[in-house]
Amino acid sequence: MRDVAIIGVGANPKWGELWGQSLRDIFVEAALAAIDDAGVDHVDGMYVGCMSSGLFAGQEHIGSLLADYLGQRHLPATRVESACASGGAAVKMAALEVASGHSDIVLAGGVEKMTDVGGGDATYALGTAADAEYECYHGATFPGLYAMIARAHMDRYGTTPEMLAQVAVKNHDNGALNAMAQYPFHIRAKQVLDSIMVADPLHILDCSPITDGAAAAILCPLETAKKLSKKLPIKIAGFGHATDTIQLAQREDMTWLGATAKAAEQAFEMAGVAPKDVDLFEVHDCFTIAELVVIESLGLVGKGEAGKATLEGRTARDGDLPVNTSGGLKSKGHPVGATGVAQVMEVVKQLRGEAGERQVAGAKRGLTQNMGGSGGSAVVHILEVA
C-alpha cells in the first residue's frame, strides 16, 4: 500500500439551520473549499459520507448528483453510509483507493441537510441508525439509548451530572473560537444542569444539535504531496474501522464501546504509536456521555475515569489530553454524514498550525474517532505531520 496524505480540507463556511441552501449547495461549497485549499486542478474519484439523504431530503443517488453539481461529469463517485460514522468511512474509502494505486487524487466528503424536515421526522430519521425492529419499534430513540449508557456509567463508576455538564462547557469554550460552529458561545455548568431534561440524566444541553453542514478533504499519495503540495502534507499514519452489535441491549457492557476500542487498536498498530504519543483528539460527543465513554474506550484514561479527568481539565485545550478543540459535535454542530470529515479537517488545521485561537501548541499528531448509532460503527484515523 502507498502512504497517503491529506493536502486540502474545507467546509461550508457556517454550520447551522441553512434554510436558504440545499444539500447540493452546501456540499459544493465544502468540496470547492477543499479543492482550493489543496490547489489541485482535478480529482480522480469521490466518496460522499451521508447518513440519510433519503429520509432527510428525499434524495438518494448523491454520488451522481454531487459530482454533477460540482462540475465533474463522469467522475466516479459513490455515497458511503455507516450512520453517523459515514464521514469517517468516506475518508477511509478514499485512503484505500489512493493506497491501492488505482487513483491519485480522491475527494472524501460528507454532508447532511437535516433541517428541511420537522423535528419528529428528524428524530425518526436519526433513529434508523439504531435497530429498527428491536429498538425503534419499541420507542427507543438516541437520547434514550445514550441516557441508558449514562445511567450505567453513573451506577458503575459514580459519574455525576456535573461531570457530564463539564463536557458541554469545555466543548462550547472551544467552539466559541470556531467561526464555522453552529453554537459558538460559552455556556456554564449550571445552564446545562438547569436546562430541560430530554432523557434522564441527559438535559438538552447534553445533546448535540440538528445541523445542516458539509466538509471535504483531498487525499493523494504522500510522495506526491511532498513534491507538489503548497501546504504542509498531513500523513494518514493509521486507520481502523470496526462494528459492534447495533443493539445496545446485546452488548456485554453498555459502558464500553467495542467498535471504538477495536478500531483504535487497529489504527494505533498501523501507526506504530500509543495514546500517549497523540497531541489532540477529535471524538464523537453526540451526547456528553458519549465523549466520556469514547475516551475510555480509546484508552486515553482508565475505565470510569473520564468524568474525573474532564472535571480536572485534562481534556481541555490546555490539558494533557486535548479533546474536541473544534467545539465537537456539541458546539460546532452535528450534520451526521459530515461530522467524520470535519473531525479530520480540525486535526489537519491543528497539525498545520492553522487553528488560530484554538491552536494546540506544537501539535504533531492527532486522532479522530467517528461513531455510528449507539456505537455500532466506529472509524478512527491517526494523522501526523509528514
Place this chain on the structure above:
Amino acid sequence: MRDVAIIGVGANPKWGELWGQSLRDIFVEAALAAIDDAGVDHVDGMYVGCMSSGLFAGQEHIGSLLADYLGQRHLPATRVESACASGGAAVKMAALEVASGHSDIVLAGGVEKMTDVGGGDATYALGTAADAEYECYHGATFPGLYAMIARAHMDRYGTTPEMLAQVAVKNHDNGALNAMAQYPFHIRAKQVLDSIMVADPLHILDCSPITDGAAAAILCPLETAKKLSKKLPIKIAGFGHATDTIQLAQREDMTWLGATAKAAEQAFEMAGVAPKDVDLFEVHDCFTIAELVVIESLGLVGKGEAGKATLEGRTARDGDLPVNTSGGLKSKGHPVGATGVAQVMEVVKQLRGEAGERQVAGAKRGLTQNMGGSGGSAVVHILEVA
C-alpha cells in the same frame, strides 16, 4: 495493485415478494451461501450495496446491523449507495480493498427489501434516484423517464414496440431456466404489447418488478485463490465506474448513456480486451429500452442497431452476443441494491460452467453493467477464467 479473484457467490434462494422475511434475514442467507461456496472460514471486511433501506425498511446503518446478524461482530462493514448501481459499487470497493493489500478476504453484498411498503411509497423511494428537486417534484418517476428515452430512440432510430417487447421475451426465456427468478416463466411479444400501458411506449411487461432479494460475492487476491480455492477462480480483469448528470434533461443525447460508455472504456482498457472478446453480458434492463441503449453504449452494436439485433436473436442465449442469460432484472427481479452483485454471480456461474440449462458453451469471459437512476451512475466489471 494486486490482482483480485472472486471465489464464492450466493443469493437467497428465491427472489420475489418475501413477506415472511426481513432485510437482515435475506442478506444473511445470501452472505452465508457465498461464504459456503468460497469455503472460507472468515472474512476481513464487508461492503453492502443498498439503495434505500431508510425509505424501504426504516433502517439505515446496515453495515453494523448485517455484520452483527451474520455473526461477525467487529467486522469492518459499510453500506455503499449509488442508487440501482449500489451492488456494482460494493463489488468495486471490495476489489479495491483487496487490491490495496489492506485485506485478504472481503465480502461484497447487496440487498433490498422493497415490498414492505405500499406501491406509492415504493415508487417514491425509487424516485429518489432521480433529481428530487428538478425531476421528482415535477411528477417524473422512472417509468416516465425511461419512456422519454424510448420515445427519443424510436424517433431517432426507428426502434419499434416489437423490438422492446423482444427484450422482455428473450429475458423471460432465460429467466424461466433460473430457479431464483421472481418471474420464471415465458412470455410472448403479444402479451407484452397487450399489457397495460405504464408510460407510453412502456407497457407493464416492459418494466422490471419490485423485488426482495440479496446476493453476495467473496473476493480475495488472485494468487491466494489459485492456491486455495476449490472452485475455479474468476479474475476481475477490469472494472470501470463513472457518473453522468443525474437529470435526464441535462444530457446532450438522451439515447446515449455517457456513464456506461465511460465505465466500459475504463474496464476494457484495464482488462486489455474489446467487446468482441467477451462471451456474455449481464446488463441493466430495468426497462426493456434500457437494455437497448446499454448495449449500444457498451459498444456491442452500433448506435440505433440494438432493436434490430435483438429481433434477429443476436442477444439470445445462443446468439453471438448473449445478454442477460440470468433472466436479467426483467425476469429474475430487481432488488435494486442486490442487482449488481447478482449480475456478477451469474457471470461467475457461467464462467465456472455451473449455469445448467442457461449455460453459454465455452464461456471464458463475461461483462457486467450495473446502472443507477436514468444512467447517472454506472459500474462495469469484466470477469474471466483465471
